Amino acid sequence: MQQMVEESELESEGDQIGNEPTVQPVGEQLAAENTVSPRNTLNDLSGREWIAETKSVWFQKGLGAKHPHAQIERQHPAPYSYQDVQRLIQFFTKSNGRVLDPFVGVGSTLKACALSGRFGVGIELVPRWVELAHKRLLEEVGPEAGETQEIVQGDATKILADPLRFPDESFDFMVSSPPYWAILNKKADHKVRGSRVANGLATNYSDDNADLGNIDDYEVFLDAVCGVFDHCWRVLKPGKYASIVVSDFRHGSQFIAYHADLIERLTKPLYGGRYELQGVTVLAQNHKALYPYGYPSTYVSNIHHQNILIFRKPKALRSSTTTLRSARKVSDSQQPGKASNGHH
Ligand SMILES: C[S@@+](CC[C@H](N)C(=O)[O-])C[C@H]1O[C@@H](n2cnc3c(N)ncnc32)[C@H](O)[C@@H]1O
Secondary structure (H helix, E strand, O other), rough: OOOHHHHHHHHHHHOOOOOOOOOOOOOOHHOOOOOOOOOOOOOOOHHHHHHHHHHOOOOOOOOOOHHHHOOHHHOOOOOHHHHHHHHHHHHOOOOEEEEOOOOOOOOHHHHHHHHHOOEEEEEEEHHHHHHHHHHHHHHHOOOHHHHHHEEEEEHHHHOOOOOOOOOOOOOOEEEOOOOOOOOOOOOOOOHHHHOOOOHHHOOOOOOOOOHHHHOOOOOHHHHHHHHHHHHHHEEEEEEEEEEEOOOEEEEEEEEHHHHHHHHHHHHHHHHOOOOOOEEEEEOOOOOOOOOOOOOOOOOOOOOOOOEEEEEOOOOOHHHHOOOOHHHHOOOOHHHHOOOOOOOO
């Protein structure tokens, strides 16, 4: 019986294949709203559009590998879809809002900002990706994008520490996808060999020591990534949001719940976390091919989704949150799960 109810619910919603979701009247008046509420201080969406975006499952949008505007993006080993990011930007900012991406890669966030009438600032360590991001904005948006989008080349850890260049409370939204530990430095598997090595495409970001994707120790890596997001917290206006798009991954036979580790560090005071977690949206990647990992003896998941972590900087600052992460680091023995989390 339970099964039948669930199936009929799925059918009526019709979004298991990625169709537009049906908005149910949670508050009748709100659901019927087709205009932007004068009380809406967050974005330029109508009540109807707002509610649809709060659904905790999204289906990844993409141009398709053959699209002319996918060719620059393809050079980078781990870009995200500018269309998904555009949805986030349009939900979490109003027109002319200022958006920061500390790991901007080939500029997907900035393309989304340019197409949405927002001012974007991206930081990227690797000159090659910076060059491609400029090219992408010029070719895929137009020269006018150069007037609203800024790319800073260098180490986000250092650049964001400069309060003169990045003043406190100067951004309306932060959205980014950080490196996934050093997984790109692993020996290429058959999937990477077939899709990237065979096409002469890069398989990692760089060999630079400042590249967080080159840190071998997972705990050190997490601290470094969260250090950058700490700086982002400082430059974010109170009451505003930060979204981090990450996938979990495997390291040998271990499953690393990267999204959960980031949440823990960014929200728990014990780790110096100051963000408040508001939700996790699953970004389903229905288009990916399935591989027979583990078959026929062992369960190995085909990871076909990313997680969009949605954090908020509280409106009123808590008094205990004024010192920096580095000053509040606790000893290894005090860290919950340090000895048992099995990352190493
Ligand atoms: C997951 S990719 C981001 C891709 C981006 N979202 C896009 O769509 O192109 C992470 C990026 O962080 C960059 N990166 C690594 N360490 C960095 C650092 N210390 N400062 C700034 N960027 C860094 C890498 O070069 C890489 O391009």
